[in-house]
Amino acid sequence: MKDFFYAIQDLFVNVLFVPFDFLAELELENWWLANTVSWIFTLICFVALLYWLKQLKVFNDNNEEDKSISSHSYL
Numbered sequence: 001m002k003d004f005f006y007a008i009q010d011l012f013v014n015v016l017f018v019p020f021d022f023l024a025e026l027e028l029e030n031w032w033l034a035n036t037v038s039w040i041f042t043l044i045c046f047v048a049l050l051y052w053l054k055q056l057k058v059f060n061d062n063n064e065e066d067k068s069i070s071s072h073s074y075l
Contacts, residue, residue, distance in 0.1 A: 027034035059065055 023034050023037070
């Protein structure tokens with residue numbers, strides 16, 4: 001049973017955390033390059049937000065949304 005938990009430790013420390021170790025070492029040399037992943041995710045979220053707002057406007061312009069006060073039966 002002990003070997004099972006050591007195998008999990010080995011998987012995470014020596015395999016799955018290698019990219020994070022690389023980014024931690026890279027940050028000491030170049031902050032911008034190390035945070036490129038964060039900037040990419042921020043850009044993706046911003047584009048998704050713009051798309052979502054555009055879709056909300058499309059549905060609002062078509063009057064497809066039920067805006068009545070008691071739109072749900074429990075209200």
